[in-house]
Amino acid sequence: MKPVWCAGCGNYAVLNAVKRALAGLEIAPHEVITISGIGCSGRLSHYLNTYSLHGTHGRALPTALGAKAARPDLTVLAVGGDGDGLGIGGGHISHAARKNVDLTYIMVDNSIYGLTKGQASPTTPLGHKTKTTPYGVYEDTLSAIPIFLAYDISFIARSGVDIDGLTGIITEAIRHPGMSMVHVVSGCRTFPAFDYKEAAGRFAPLPGDHDPENKLEALELAYSVDPAYIGVFYQVTKPTLGGRLEEEIRRAGAAIDGKQATMEQLLSIFA
Amino acid sequence: MARTDFSSKVDFVVRIGGEGGEGVISCGELFAQAAARTEYHVFTYITYPAEVRGGYSMIQIRIRDWTIYSMGGSADFVVVFDQRAYDRSIQYLKPGGCVIYDPDRVTTGSVKGGRLFPVPLDRIAEESAGGRRGKNVVALGVLGQLFGIERETLEQLLQDRFAPKGKAVMDINLKALSAGYDAGEAAGLSCPVRLGKSAPEKARYMMMSGNEAIALGALAAGCRFVAGYPITPATPIFETMTRLMPRVGGRAIQMEDEIASVSACIGASFSGVKAMTPTSGPGLQLMGEQLNLASMLELPLVLVNVQRGGPSTGLPTKTEQSDLKFAIYGTAGESPRAILAPSGVEDCFYQTIRAFNIAERYQMPVILLSDQSIGYRKATVQVPDLSNMSTVDASVPCESIVVPYPARIQIANRVEPAPDDLAQYTRFKDTEDGVSPIARPGTKGGQYLATGLEHTETGLPNYSPENHAKMTRKRFKKLRRLSRDLEKNPPEYYGPERAKIGIIGWGSTEGAIREARYMAEEKGIPVRHLHPKVVSPLPDRRIEHFLSELSQVIVVEENYTGQFAHFVKGRFGVRPIEVHKCEGVPITPQEILTAVEKVAAIIDEEEIRRVQE
Numbered sequence: 001m002k003p004v005w006c007a008g009c010g011n012y013a014v015l016n017a018v019k020r021a022l023a024g025l026e027i028a029p030h031e032v033i034t035i036s037g038i039g040c041s042g043r044l045s046h047y048l049n050t051y052s053l054h055g056t057h058g059r060a061l062p063t064a065l066g067a068k069a070a071r072p073d074l075t076v077l078a079v080g081g082d083g084d085g086l087g088i089g090g091g092h093i094s095h096a097a098r099k100n101v102d103l104t105y106i107m108v109d110n111s112i113y114g115l116t117k118g119q120a121s122p123t124t125p126l127g128h129k130t131k132t133t134p135y136g137v138y139e140d141t142l143s144a145i146p147i148f149l150a151y152d153i154s155f156i157a158r159s160g161v162d163i164d165g166l167t168g169i170i171t172e173a174i175r176h177p178g179m180s181m182v183h184v185v186s187g188c189r190t191f192p193a194f195d196y197k198e199a200a201g202r203f204a205p206l207p208g209d210h211d212p213e214n215k216l217e218a219l220e221l222a223y224s225v226d227p228a229y230i231g232v233f234y235q236v237t238k239p240t241l242g243g244r245l246e247e248e249i250r251r252a253g254a255a256i257d258g259k260q261a262t263m264e265q266l267l268s269i270f271a
Numbered sequence: 272m273a274r275t276d277f278s279s280k281v282d283f284v285v286r287i288g289g290e291g292g293e294g295v296i297s298c299g300e301l302f303a304q305a306a307a308r309t310e311y312h313v314f315t316y317i318t319y320p321a322e323v324r325g326g327y328s329m330i331q332i333r334i335r336d337w338t339i340y341s342m343g344g345s346a347d348f349v350v351v352f353d354q355r356a357y358d359r360s361i362q363y364l365k366p367g368g369c370v371i372y373d374p375d376r377v378t379t380g381s382v383k384g385g386r387l388f389p390v391p392l393d394r395i396a397e398e399s400a401g402g403r404r405g406k407n408v409v410a411l412g413v414l415g416q417l418f419g420i421e422r423e424t425l426e427q428l429l430q431d432r433f434a435p436k437g438k439a440v441m442d443i444n445l446k447a448l449s450a451g452y453d454a455g456e457a458a459g460l461s462c463p464v465r466l467g468k469s470a471p472e473k474a475r476y477m478m479m480s481g482n483e484a485i486a487l488g489a490l491a492a493g494c495r496f497v498a499g500y501p502i503t504p505a506t507p508i509f510e511t512m513t514r515l516m517p518r519v520g521g522r523a524i525q526m527e528d529e530i531a532s533v534s535a536c537i538g539a540s541f542s543g544v545k546a547m548t549p550t551s552g553p554g555l556q557l558m559g560e561q562l563n564l565a566s567m568l569e570l571p572l573v574l575v576n577v578q579r580g581g582p583s584t585g586l587p588t589k590t591e592q593s594d595l596k597f598a599i600y601g602t603a604g605e606s607p608r609a610i611l612a613p614s615g616v617e618d619c620f621y622q623t624i625r626a627f628n629i630a631e632r633y634q635m636p637v638i639l640l641s642d643q644s645i646g647y648r649k650a651t652v653q654v655p656d657l658s659n660m661s662t663v664d665a666s667v668p669c670e671s672i673v674v675p676y677p678a679r680i681q682i683a684n685r686v687e688p689a690p691d692d693l694a695q696y697t698r699f700k701d702t703e704d705g706v707s708p709i710a711r712p713g714t715k716g717g718q719y720l721a722t723g724l725e726h727t728e729t730g731l732p733n734y735s736p737e738n739h740a741k742m743t744r745k746r747f748k749k750l751r752r753l754s755r756d757l758e759k760n761p762p763e764y765y766g767p768e769r770a771k772i773g774i775i776g777w778g779s780t781e782g783a784i785r786e787a788r789y790m791a792e793e794k795g796i797p798v799r800h801l802h803p804k805v806v807s808p809l810p811d812r813r814i815e816h817f818l819s820e821l822s823q824v825i826v827v828e829e830n831y832t833g834q835f836a837h838f839v840k841g842r843f844g845v846r847p848i849e850v851h852k853c854e855g856v857p858i859t860p861q862e863i864l865t866a867v868e869k870v871a872a873i874i875d876e877e878e879i880r881r882v883q884e
Contacts, residue, residue, distance in 0.1 A: 001731065030715045033542060046720055046732070051712040053541050053568070054722035055534070056560050062531035066538030066546070067712075069522050070496045074542065074712055095527040245522050252517035261518040263491055263657050270477040270487075271654075 003047055004040075010161035010186030010196075011040055014108055015047055017166035018077070024171055027075050035064040037080035037089060040115050040188075041108035044079045058089025065101045065241070072242040075174060076103040083113050086122040086142050097151040097179055101241040104173040104180040109144060111193035118191035128193055144183050145222035145233055149215055154178035156218070156234040160200050161186050165230065172232065178240050185228075199228065206231035281311060281336040281464055284343045287410065288360050289352025292324040294407030299330030300649065301411055301428050305420050306334050306466050307478040307651050315649040316342035318856070321503070321587045327355055334464070339650065340615075340782030344859055348417070348462075350410055351377055352392060371413060371460070373406075388458045395450050405447030412451015413458075419465040422452060475654040481619040481645035482549075484652065485575055486511035488623030489547050491660070493682055494573070495521035496546040498535035500528055500554065503587040504643040505577035508549035529554035533561040533574065540570045541721065543711035545627060547573040552581050552594045555638070559602040562636050566606030566746065568721040569699065569709070571630035571637075571685055573623070578642040580855045589855030590644035592778055593830040598638045599807045599838065605743070607750040609633070610807040612640045614781030616650040621675040622804055628683040629805075632669050633749045634706060640806070642829075644857045645779045653677045670756035674804075685709050693717055699728045701741060705748030750808050757810035762803040764817060770797035771822040772870055775847070777806045777835050780827050780858055787863035796871045806835065809842065818845055822877075823870050825850055827863055 005011045022032060029049040036045035038057035045052035051074075055063050064078035080089065085107045096105075112130065113119040119132040123144065127136040148156045155176040159169045161184060173180035187196025204227035210217060212235040221229050239247075246256060254260045285302070289295040296317055307313040314333045320326025333343040345365040350372075351357040357370075357377045364370060366384040374389035390413055396406040408429065415425050429444050479487070486508050489497070497516055499509035509525075516523035522539075526532040529550055536546035550558065555576045565572040578594045580586025598610045609629050613622040623639060630637040660680040663672050665687070673681050688696055688708035693716035700707040707728075710717025720730040725742060727733045766788055776784045781802050788798045801817050803809060818824060824847040826836040831853040839847060850866045852858040 028715070030718050031713060033538075033712050035538060046722070049718055051541070051710075051718050052720045053538070054720065054724065055537070055568075056564050056723060059530065059534040059561065062526060062534035063538040063541075065531075066496070066498060066524075066535030067542040068538075069524055069535065070539035070544040070546070071542040071712060091527065092531055095531065099524075241524075245517075245524075248523075249517040249520055252514075254518050254520055256520050260520045261515070263660070266487060266490060266515055266518070267477060267654060267657075270479040270483065270652075 001047055004043055006189045008189045009040065010110065010184065011044060011108060013161040013163050013166060014041065014106060014184055014186070015044055016163050017170050018044070018048060018106070020163070020167040021170040021174060022075075024167070025174060027174070032075045032077065033064070033067045033071070034077045034079065035060045035067060036078070037084035038115070039081040039084045039113070040110075041079055041081040042084065050077075058084050058087070059092070060084065061089060061092045061096050061105060064103050064105070065096050065099065068101050068103045069241055069245060072102070078103055078105040080107060081121075082107065082109040082111060082123045082144075083121045086144065086147075090122070093148070093153075094151045097148075097153045099241040099244070100154050100178045100238055102178055104170065104182065106170065106182045106184060107144065108184045108186050110186045110188040112188045112191050114188045114191055121193075124193045130191070130193070143223065146219055148181050148183070149219050149222060149234055153181045153234070154236050154238055155180035155232070156183070157181070157232045158183045158185065158230050160184070160203055160230060169232070176235065178238060202226045202228045203230050205229070206233065279335055279337045281334065283347040283464065284331060284333045284345065284365075285348040285350070285414070286329065286331045286346040286360055286363065287350040288327065288329040288356030290355070291320040291322060291326040291328040293328065293352055294404070295328045295352065296330050297432070298407035298411045299332055301425065301432065302414050303332045303649060304428055304478060305415070305424050306332070306418075307476070308424070309466050311336055311466070312339050312651045313478060313649070314339035314342060314651075316644065316857070317647045319588055327359060329356070329360070334466075340785045341860055342648075342857060344861055350414065352406065352410070353377065371410075388460060390454050390458050395454050396447055399450035400443045400447040405443055408444050408447035409451040409454065412448040413455040413460065415448070416452045416455030417460045417462050419467040421467050422448070424468070476651045477654055478649055478651050479616065480507065480647055480649045481613070481616045481641055482507035482577065482647065483511050484616050484619035485549070485613075485623045485639065485641065486515065488620040489573070489627070490515060490519055490521075491620070491680065491682075492545065492624040492627035493684070494545045494547050494627060495519070496536065496539035496544045497521070497548065498524045498526050498532040498539070498546070499548050499550070500526055500532050502529070502551045502554045504579055504646045505549045505551045505554070505575065507646070508575060508577065512549075529557040530561065533558040533572075536572055537561055537565055537568070537570060540565075540572050541568070541712070543713070545571070545631065547575065549575040549577065551577050551579050551587075552597075553584070555594060555597060556601075562608065563602045563604060563606045564723050565636040566608055567723050569634040569707070569746065570721070571627075571634055573626045573630050573637050573639060575623075575639045575641060577646040578640060586855045588643065590642045590779070590857055591830060591853065591855060592640075592642055592780075592828050593834065593853075594640065595777075595806065595830075595834040595838070598640055607746050608636045608638060609750070609753060609805060610638050610640060611804055612778035612806050613645065614778060614802060614804065616645055616648055617652040618804070619645060620652070620655070621680075624675045624680060624682065625804070628672055628681070629753065631685045632672070632683045632706070633753055634685065634709060635749060640778060642779050655680060669752070670759045674760050687711055687714070688717060697728050698730050699726065699742070699745070701728055701745045704752040705745050706752070754808035754810055757805055757808070758812055761810050761813040762801060762805075764799055764801055766799040767797045768799075768820070770799040771874055772796065772825065772867060773799040773801065773817065773821040773823070774825045774827055774863070774867070775801045775835070775839060776827045777803060780829065783858050783860045784827055784863055786860035787867060790860060790864045791867045791871075794868070796867060798867055807838070811842070814839075814843060818843055822874055823848060825866055825870060827858060827866075829853065829858055
């Protein structure tokens with residue numbers, strides 16, 4: 001299937017990086033669920049040979065959360081853009097983070113609503129003129145990484161759209177047990193909100209001595225504009241949603257594949 | 272059958288009223304629980320304020336020696352904690368009825384034909400339990416004495432309910448209970464009906480609320496995923512499921528809102544697990560877009576809407592049947608879905624199982640429309656025969672799957688593609704009945720794309736005129752198939768064939784309509800009654816047949832605009848007489864009887880005119 005993206009779109013790199021990461025990790029496509037939202041990056045689910053669900057605007061994350069909670073045996077990916085993830089669906093991130101659901105959320109941030117042909121998004125730079133901000137954006141810009149840090153997402157990384165770097169980060173994100181957020185800085189070719197080449201020129205790997213468990217240091221590094229750091233800002237290990245729900249089952253005196261209450265036992269509660 | 276069903280030796284109503292937070296409901300529920308352990312049937316109706324404290328709170332308990340179909344009209348026994356409860360209850364006292372009241376808080380008027388028993392509940396609670404908080408348990412003791420319930424029975428029920436709160440709380444309650452028994456004896460209360468152990472226990476009954484029955488029905492149907500968000504009056508379904516789901520190895524998750532809840536269920540269902548989300552009207556609206564998505568992706572999904580008074584925040588704790596049109600037609604575009612409406616507490620269990628069977632086999636969202644009156648009502652329910660519960664093989668056609676009932680429960684699952692079909696798997700294949708096998712993630716070769724965009728049979732986006740026409744038809748074929756299958760599993764008619772008056776109702780009005788029919792028959796007016804549990808789609812031929820034999824049709828429902836009547840009018844071209852009640856409280860048999868009598872008078876006049884002409 002030929003992608004609908006414009007020539008030179010960063011989504012091509014994301015698609016290839018995901019494919020490479022899954023192949024590298026030897027995860028078979030039939031063991032993967034990909035859930036995407038609405039927007040250019042939402043089309044990514046169409047081009048992966050996984051069990052793919054292209055749903056509604058802003059709901060990729062809770063949908064993916066349900067899939068992973070119900071089927072912990074599968075690898076779950078969620079994909080969406082800055083409008084999908086930080087605009088309409090922004091409210092879901094903090095709650096998925098609290099549950100630490102073991103999935104990888106790839107947020108392809110091009111700072112514009114590209115599919116609807118160029119309206120301002122939550123990350124469009126202040127003053128930038130778009131079709132819905134003809135006199136320039138008058139709202140402050142959301143800073144994605146500091147928000148994710150505040151939400152305590154257990155794996156937070158940023159990448160540009162170079163395939164090798166992105167493959168490495170997505171590989172680490174999938175491997176991470178818990179919620180992984182990959183913030184991909186990507187330029188829109190047709191409705192550019194910023195000059196990607198110029199932005200990529202400011203990219204620098206995180207300092208070698210950065211401790212990914214040091215949240216305050218990560219926060220400071222995340223606010224740096226020049227250089228704009230790429231790499232893993234934050235990574236901690238804590239119980240995943242799957243583990244937490246298994247613990248619930250144990251506390252209720254049952255087991256996932258073993259001892260479970262029968263219908264007779266449940267009805268007897270009401271006798 | 273009707274007359275034995277109607278006449279009974281024991282049939283009385285106890286109403287307890289007071290202020291929210293005084294324990295009125297728990298007093299009534301414990302009493303009802305004790306009564307449910309006897310040979311009698313029990314049926315409760317609860318009304319309570321939307322606030323945590325304050326406001327009028329009331330529980331009505333009907334006890335009968337035969338199946339109970341409605342909350343009943345006036346009360347034989349009224350227990351009031353304060354003046355407001357007295358003022359609001361006294362008009363419902365039966366002639367010769369008995370009022371138990373707190374003389375320190377209630378000034379009574381003259382009660383014609385009634386008996387007044389002052390019992391200073393507050394004072395007794397303070398003296399025995401060291402505070403007014405025990406007054407509801409004092410009242411429970413008074414009722415225990417009145418109906419000859421053994422002290423140990425109520426002590427055990429208190430133990431079950433309050434033991435987790437610690438020994439101190441338990442001791443206070445036991446003292447209050449004992450003081451209540453003594454006070455009842457001192458007041459000289461007595462009643463010919465005994466609810467003690469001497470009454471033979473009826474076999475195989477349990478007591479639960481409609482909300483609990485839905486939770487249990489879902490678990491019986493194989494639901495292993497629930498995601499929800501608290502909303503009155505649906506919360507108890509979610510609470511029950513969060514408690515029981517882990518015990519069967521399933522997952523229960525509280526989400527941040529209704530949109531996230533239904534989204535999580537879509538994700539779970541896509542992954543191959545039966546999923547449900549319980550909500551009420553305002554939540555259903557928020558779920559609208561995702562409901563559409565489930566229709567488009569042809570995903571099984573069960574959504575429960577325990578209706579409450581609307582619009583907007585409306586009457587969160589009161590009942591109404593006003594979400595029907597939204598359930599059938601609401602949301603953008605045309606998305607096929609089935610709507611089921613349980614008629615009572617017991618039916619909640621079976622219609623929930625049926626909702627899952629339909630969702631899984633026809634691959635569409637099913638909305639179960641319950642309401643506050645059955646959600647919060649507790650009633651004695653026959654224990655289903657689980658030895659006759661079985662899973663239906665994929666080869667069994669949909670129309671052969673039995674409508675679940677106590678003696679036989681069949682559980683249906685989604686149909687998966689055969690291994691041979693995976694070589695060239697076509698997820699949305701346009702089959703004869705529209706149903707196309709659905710691959711379970713993890714199955715090699717079954718990968719497919721499910722997109723909310725219009726798509727081809729293989730799942731690829733396609734906006735061509737031919738494709739949109741074909742795929743819309745494909746999705747709606749399943750609904751037509753369901754309608755046709757219902758001809759073979761039709762809704763029952765009740766009442767004699769010679770009747771010229773018919774009543775159509777849906778959902779929780781079933782019991783009141785049934786009792787109104789019995790009352791009309793006593794007065795010599797035969798009435799037929801049709802009560803579809805699947806309210807959309809309807810089995811057309813069956814309904815047309817029902818309508819063709821009648822002179823007048825009455826549609827009874829608890830809303831302002833007559834939503835089901837509109838639906839019936841539009842579908843069958845009839846002009847029914849519409850009986851609406853939109854007061855937040857259930858319609859009574861008497862109100863329906865009044866309508867029937869008026870209609871009977873019209874038919875008589877027409878007959879006379881015809882004969883004269």
